[in-house]
Amino acid sequence: MLVRISVLLLVGVSLLINGCVLSRGRVGNPIQEESLSQIEKGSSKKELVVTLLGAPDRMVVGNDKDIFHYYYYDGKSPGLILLVFNILSVNVRSDNLYVFFDKQGIVQDVIYGKRTPEVDFTLRPWGK
């Protein structure tokens, strides 16, 4: 009896996970919050920012300011590939960091937002 239940359980679990797909993709490097805490408005220079965070992914120049833009994308993708029907979901979130410098290359402002902790493996092909 126990063997029969075990076999049935094994077959059941195999059938359930059959066709399951879990995938993950990332773009860029995660923004290091320890490095970010070392940047001080009004005193830190461009050199320090580049040493701590590396070269920016994008640069904006205007209004007597230079802006360094760093970004990081994280995506998780669950899927179900069945014999007759396939469902796939891809959930992507972004982190963005902007460091504003004045003409002398001193940090004037830092804007940072982190959304990547929200990204999950929820399979939701329907709904809003």
Add this chain to the structure above:
Amino acid sequence: MNAPYARLLLIFMLCLGLWGCAVRRIDFNTPITPEDLSFITAGKTTLHYVVDRLGAPEEITAVSDQFLAEFKWSTTRSSSLNLGYLFRIVSPVAPTMTLSGTGINMQRLLILCDDRLIVRSYAFGLTDEHAFFEFWPF
């Protein structure tokens, strides 16, 4: 026809209907609604406060003596139906005859700030609305 056979036939027909069906969805960032922006007071609220509530914009650009912060989010829905799967009933080789459609609902919120990063105004971009399922490409 007795009941068990009718039930079997019904399940078989249902499987036929779903055969070769695929549904895909891509979500980029969390949608922002006009209600989410009710806390913004032009001339008072700072971009820092907006970022604390909504996350950071995808892009900041300099426009004359102001800064433009652009928030982006999207939902992409794609579905396909491979009619060639039906040939699997009668043939070991299934040809491919796929009807497929994709709809990308790209949405944007633009926030205009002065050089001290205080919000001056904001506006939503026009929304694209596509159907949940678009099998018919014509």
